[in-house]
Amino acid sequence: MKGFVFFDLDGTLLNGESKVDVATAKAIQTLKNNGYEPFIATGRSSAETRDIMESANIHSGIFMNGQVVLYQGKRVYSSEIPTEMVKKFHQMVKEDGYGFTAYNDKEFYLVESTDGAKDAYGFIHTNPPALNADFYIDNPINMLLFICLPPAEEKYKVAFPNLDFLRNTPYSVDVISKGNSKAEGIKRFLEYLNQEDAETYAFGDGPNDIEMLQAVTHPVAMGNAIPVLKEIAEFITTDNTDNGIINGLKHYDLI
Structure with a gap:
């Protein structure tokens, strides 16, 4: 293996309709x-990314901001709330x-519904999941999606000091175990394979990509x-809707 390349989804690997372009999949x-x-x-x-992974022919991932790590379909790390x-x-x-x-690596359900769910899931061009108020009682939970407008999460940060709150849309906040991130997920994966010195590349566009870009050998901003992501990037490629992934991979002669 020559190296590992990590792709954020929304605003990065995916186009404006939250799909993988055919040209990107070929790349x-x-x-x-x-x-x-x-x-x-x-x-x-x-x-919730099975179809995306299939269309991109990618079988490994850092999910839920580092809460779960899969390598070629095998779970190598999981952090539960x-x-x-x-x-x-x-x-x-x-x-x-x-x-x-509430989410785990196999399924996810609305536990408490609100009108804002349509906006939260519509932001990523999907529909809200089914309602199951008891899902977390008998199932392991890796992440919560808190559906609210800012600054609602500030009160919860005080009430739950062992959790991290990451706002990635105007309508929702990812809630994970304190100390986890995409960067930590990458670190754990590399340790699992004893590949800490491997060449690593990461493509991202948003706030939850900052630590990831800081953790790899070659950080690429879409x-x-x-702006802060562009400041720490080694290379700034074109937009996600303008062959950004392809142009970034070509820049490093990976394709």
Whole structure:
């Protein structure tokens, strides 16, 4: 293996309709043929990205901001949020009139519904999941999607000091175990393979990509990335809707 390439999804690997362009999928296959292992690195779960992974022919990933790491379909790391903590979160969300979804690497359900769910999931061109208020009671939970407008999460940061709150859309906040991130997921994967010195590349556009770009050998910011990401990038490629992945891979002679 010559190296590992990590791709954020929304605003990065995906186009404006949250799909993988055919040309991008072909570039990923060429990347693999050239001896590099592609990874998805996303705030989303593997359960909700199956179609994306299939269309891109990618079988490894850092999911839910580092909560779960899969390598060629095998789970090599998982961090779960304790059931009692989720229960307390549920009670507080219900009292405040917000909503949230509970995730693991196999399935996800709305636990507390709200009108904002349509906006939160519409932002990534999907529909809200089914409602299952008891899902977290008998199932492991890796991540919560807190459906709320800012600054609602500030109160919850104080109430749940062992959780991290990452706002990635105007309508929702990813809630994960304190200390996890895409960067930590990459680190754990490289340690698992004893490949800490491998050449690594990462493509991203948003706030939850900052640590990831700082953790790899070659950080790449999309043309549509936030300013701080462009400041730390080694290379700034074109927008995600303008062959940004292809142009970035070509810049490094990976394809």
